[in-house]
Amino acid sequence: MKILHTSDWHLGKTLEGNSRLAEQERFLEELVTIVNEKEIDLILVAGDIYDTSNPPAQAERLFYDSVKKLSANGQRPIIIVAGNHDNPDRLVAASPLAYEHGVVLLGKPKSIVEIGKYGTFEIVDSGEGFLEIDLKGERVVILTLPYPSEQRLNELLSEELAEDARRKSYSARIGEIFSNLSEKHREDTINLAISHLFVMGGEEVGSERPIQLGGSLTVDANHLPQRAHYVALGHLHKPQKVVGSGKIKAYYSGSPIEYSKKEVHYSKSVYVVEVNLGLDTKVEEVYLKNYKPxxxxxxxxxxxxxxxxxxxxxxxxxxxxxxxxxxxxxxxxxxxxxxxxxxxxxxxxxxxxxxxxxxxxxxxxxxxxxxxxxxxxxxxxxxxxxxxxxxxxxxxxxxxxxxxxx
Ligand SMILES: [Mn+2]
Structure with a gap:
């Protein structure tokens, strides 16, 4: 099975007030080409679809138009989770229409996708934080954790805890969620996870809006789901493998466009991931054009x-x-x-x-x-x-x- 991982589109983002929608449109056109040429079966978009919680109408239109093309009329599932820039409720508002095209939108960590037929595939099982897809005769189990803000996980964090303890408890809580959900990852399934969070040791480039103050929302790499064949992350704008993720393959796909002058020193890309049961997961970095350097x-x-x-x-x-x-x-x-x-x-x-x-x-x-x-x-x-x-x-x-x- 071939999976494409991308994130941090930031549709509607400007450069010192200059619109970048034309570049974003060119990226999404290129993405449609990549997805078709590489014969991608499933797409994961790991958050920060939009740049603000109140994106311009043109950006929303570009998003709907593009995901419809990417899904090839519901033949290719697209799983999209909210990032720290997205308004989780607004992102999923179009779900009833999106479902028909095989587009699954998840706003909050506890969001549940209903079981049923979507496009030409079927979601056969689901619950808080996971879904199982029957796709082309294979079963895919995806753990889903849309941007887990402190507020959305606040039942675990008491105010009197010191900064260090808070970091530990946040990371440990994420670890607990993933470790419980990992029971869903079976021997006979393709096991994936998607989230938008900051893993310790990741390299920032300056155009990310910090998702934490003083590092309190940092996650240890060993708290990521350990049975996953691939973990698709969003937040960091430079493509990179997660430091210290050990045997599991966890990556940040980065943003598709240079969003600040600090980002000009490396290429932008998406990942094409090939998972076949019994074989090693193959991760290919596919470089994007630089639409307007x-x-x-x-x-x-x-x-x-x-x-x-x-x-x-x-x-x-x-x-x-x-x-x-x-x-x-x-x-x-x-x-x-x-x-x-x-x-x-x-x-x-x-x-x-x-x-x-x-x-x-x-x-x-x-x-x-x-x-x-x-x-x-x-x-x-x-x-x-x-x-x-x-x-x-x-x-x-x-x-x-x-x-x-x-
Ligand atoms: Mn971002």
Whole structure:
């Protein structure tokens, strides 16, 4: 059986206010192609479908349109769980319509999928946190744990517990849930699990919204379901194998698109997982296209930035401009750059004075008050104070000194 694992689509997410729906649409088109070419039997989407609890209508429309195509009219089951960005109730609101297309939406950890026919397959057993599918003559048991927020598991965590104990009790509770549910994983079934959580040791890239404060909602890798052939996780935006997951295969598929400039150093992907009873699980990383790359341009001076914008204005990319300068850019210069080079997300002046100042940090007590003021002024305004201003400051500073002496 071939399973495709993806997550963290963040439909509706913007880059400094710029819509990325066009890129998200291209990703979902590519995903439909991958799923068909690789002859995928089952799709797992591990949370953060949307970027906010109140996604734009266009993002919702893109989601429905895409899952319908992915499911191939109900022939290919799609199991979708909520992430920390999703509104669990809103995500599952379309369930009655989705079911007909073989799309199973799960919002909360305790959600139960009803037994019955979905599309062209059948859910033969289910309960809190699991479902069993009869698919092409094989039985698949999937443990499902939509984003388990503290609130949704709060019956276990008392407030007086110390931070460390809270971490332990949260992780232990997740472990208990998985270990109880693991009874459903049998010798003759394909055993999977899907969740959206933060496993200890995972590598964050900065565009994930923390799901915990102070690490209290961190899960130990050894609390993941131990009898699973594959555990599909969401939350971390860099694709990775879970550290310390030992013999079980647990992966984060990561986000399909670079959601911040910190994500430009590695490829985006989805996983194609082949599980055959009696054989080792095979995990293949399938790389996605970079639909519209993010680039950071470091320019030495405003002139260089203008030249670069003119020479390299054609490519379909997002650009962060970092310009070394010792003066403030004029509005017309900024306008010119944006005209020459569309899709500039940010223009950031880097003042050389400030860099040097950081390197040569002096003991403030040995500095003249005028120098302290000058440094502070440059720090606040990014430009040198005028001579008149410095004279005025000296005058006041001197005056203060005189008064002290009297
Ligand atoms: Mn996410």
């Amino acid at each position: 993010i680039e950071v341009w470091k320019c030495k001076g405003i002139k260089e930035a203008l030249i670069r914008c003119e020479e390299d204005g054609e490519r379909d990319i997002w650009v962060y401009l970092e310009i070394q300068t010792d003066r403030v850019m004029t509005q017309s210069e900024i306008k010119e750059m944006k005209k020459l080079r569309p899709h500039i997300v940010e223009i950031k002046p880097v003042f050389q004075e400030m860099d040097r100042e950081e390197e040569e940090l002096e003991d403030m007590t040995t500095m003249r008050i005028e120098d302290l003021f000058k440094d502070y002024y440059i720090y606040k305004n990014g430009v040198h104070p005028t001579e008149e201003l410095m004279d005025l400051f000296s005058e006041i500073a001197q005056g203060e000194g005189d008064e002290d002496e009297t």
